[in-house]
Amino acid sequence: MPVLDAPFAQLDLMAVHMQKAAIARGIPTAIKQLADEGRTRKTDIWLNLELDGEQFFYNSGVLLGPGRDHWDRLGRNVNHDAALLLSHKYKTKEFLDEHGFSVPFGLLFRRRTLEKAFEAYDRFSGPICVKPNHGSLGKGVHPSIRDRFWYEKALRRVAENYPTIIAEDSVEGEHFRFFYVEPEVVGIRCGVPMSVVGDGVSTVAELAAAKNAERRMRALPTHPPYPIDETVVEFLGRFGHSLNDVPAPDERIYLSGVSNGSAGADTFPVSDEVHPSYRDVVAQACQAVPGLRFAGVDLVIADKGQSATMGNHWFLEINVNPMIAGFYYPWEGEVVDIAGAILDMLLKRNRASG
Amino acid sequence: MTIPAPVDRDELHRWIIVYLATVIGEPSENIDPTDAISEYDLDSIDAVTAALDLEAAFGVHVHPETFLLDDASIDDIVARIVGV
Numbered sequence: 313m314p315v316l317d318a319p320f321a322q323l324d325l326m327a328v329h330m331q332k333a334a335i336a337r338g339i340p341t342a343i344k345q346l347a348d349e350g351r352t353r354k355t356d357i358w359l360n361l362e363l364d365g366e367q368f369f370y371n372s373g374v375l376l377g378p379g380r381d382h383w384d385r386l387g388r389n390v391n392h393d394a395a396l397l398l399s400h401k402y403k404t405k406e407f408l409d410e411h412g413f414s415v416p417f418g419l420l421f422r423r424r425t426l427e428k429a430f431e432a433y434d435r436f437s438g439p440i441c442v443k444p445n446h447g448s449l450g451k452g453v454h455p456s457i458r459d460r461f462w463y464e465k466a467l468r469r470v471a472e473n474y475p476t477i478i479a480e481d482s483v484e485g486e487h488f489r490f491f492y493v494e495p496e497v498v499g500i501r502c503g504v505p506m507s508v509v510g511d512g513v514s515t516v517a518e519l520a521a522a523k524n525a526e527r528r529m530r531a532l533p534t535h536p537p538y539p540i541d542e543t544v545v546e547f548l549g550r551f552g553h554s555l556n557d558v559p560a561p562d563e564r565i566y567l568s569g570v571s572n573g574s575a576g577a578d579t580f581p582v583s584d585e586v587h588p589s590y591r592d593v594v595a596q597a598c599q600a601v602p603g604l605r606f607a608g609v610d611l612v613i614a615d616k617g618q619s620a621t622m623g624n625h626w627f628l629e630i631n632v633n634p635m636i637a638g639f640y641y642p643w644e645g646e647v648v649d650i651a652g653a654i655l656d657m658l659l660k661r662n663r664a665s666g
Numbered sequence: 667m668t669i670p671a672p673v674d675r676d677e678l679h680r681w682i683i684v685y686l687a688t689v690i691g692e693p694s695e696n697i698d699p700t701d702a703i704s705e706y707d708l709d710s711i712d713a714v715t716a717a718l719d720l721e722a723a724f725g726v727h728v729h730p731e732t733f734l735l736d737d738a739s740i741d742d743i744v745a746r747i748v749g750v
Contacts, residue, residue, distance in 0.1 A: 396714060399711050400711050422690055422691065422707060424690060424692075424706070425691070445709075445711075474709070475707040475709045475712075
C-alpha cells in the first residue's frame with residue numbers, strides 16, 4: 313500500500329506527544345498516510361520519525377521500526393519478538409509463572425467448547441474475573457464475579473466477540489499501570505474504577521451525573537463522561553446496589569470493576585506511595601521477555617506500602633502496544649513524559665549498536 | 667542460491683490438521699478438511715503463530731490472513747500454498 317506525505321493530516325493524541333518529544337530532541341518528523349482509495353481511517357495516519365538515519369512510525373501506541381512483519385505493515389513492531397507471547401494473555405501468564413513471577417490462577421477456554429468453561433466454576437475458590445484472551449482497553453473484562461449465574465453470563469458475553477476466553481482469580485487490591493522502558497520503570501499510575509462518593513443526600517444516579525458533568529467541564533481526553541447504562545445497572549445489582557441508592561457520606565460505590573482509564577477509571581500518577589520493590593519486580597519481569605523494549609504492565613497490589621513478595625501482588629498482563637495518553641492527562645497529578653523516555657531508549661540503543 | 671524444496675501436499679495437509687487440532691485442543695478426528703476454517707474459530711494470534719510455525723516447518727512464507735479466510739477450507743489452503 314502506498315505511503316503518502318500528509319503534512320496536514322491529524323495525528324492521534326499519543327502521536328502528538330511523541331511528535332513533541334521528538335521535536336524537543338531534534339529528531340526529524342513527518343506525517344504519513346497510508347493510501348487506501350481515498351478512505352482515511354485513524355489507523356492510516358502515522359507519525360514518521362527519523363532516528364539516526366532509521367525510519368520509525370508511530371500510531372496509537374504502536375511503534376514500528378526498520379524491517380517488515382508478517383502483516384506486511386510499514387515496519388516491524390519494535391516489540392516484535394515479544395509481541396507474539398505477550399499478545400496471548402494466557403501464555404503471558406504461563407511464562408511469568410514459569411519464571412517465578414506472581415500471577416492469578418487461571419484457565420483458558422475456547423468458545424467452541426464453552427461448556428468446559430461452565431464446568432470449571434468450582435475450580436475457583438473466590439471471586440472470578442472473566443476476560444478475553446486477546447483484548448484491549450479493558451473491553452470485555454468482567455471482574456469480581458461471585459456466583460455461577462454471573463460467571464456463565466460473563467462467559468457468554470465475552471464469547472459473543474472473542475474466540476478465546478480466560479477465567480482467573482479476581483485478585484483484590486489496587487490496580488496499577490507500570491510503564492517500562494528498557495531497562496527500568498519510568499512511570500506508574502493508579503486506576504480507580506468508575507465510582508461515586510456519597511454525601512448522605514444524593515442518589516447514585518445524581519452523584520454519577522455530577523461526576524460526568526465535572527468530566528465534561530474538565531474535558532480531559534482520557535476521562536470522557538461515563539455512560540450510565542444497563543451495564544452500570546447490572547454491575548450495581550451484582551453488589552446489591554441500584555441507581556436510586558443514597559450512599560452514606562464518604563461511602564464509595566463502584567459503577568464498574570475495570571481499572572483502565574479507557575474504561576472509565578480515574579487515573580493518578582503515583583511514585584513514592586508505591587514501595588520501590590514493585591518497580592524492581594516489574595523491571596525484572598520485562599527483562600525476562602526476549603525482545604521487549606517498552607511495555608505497559610498491569611499489576612494488582614494488595615498493599616502498596618509493603619515490599620513485594622509472592623502472593624501480595626499479581627501480574628495481570630503486559631501490553632506491547634501500550635497507550636501513553638494516561639500519563640499525559642491524569643485526573644490529578646503531574647505528567648510523566650513517556651514518549652520522551654521511549655525516544656531516549658531508542659537513541660541509546662541505536663548509538664550503542666552503531 | 668538455494669532453491670526451496672517443493673512442499674509435499676499430503677504432509678502439509680496432515681500438518682495443518684494436527685496443528686489445528688492442537689491449537690483448539692480437540693482430537694484430529696474432529697477436524698474436517700472440507701469445513702470452512704472459520705469453523706475452528708481462530709483469532710489473529712492463532713493465525714500469526716500458525717503462519718510462523720508453518721514457515722519454520724516447510725520454508726514457505728504464508729500470510730496470517732490465510733488462516734482467517736472465512737470460506738476457505740484446509741483443502742483450499744493446502745491447494746493455495748502448494749500452488750505458490
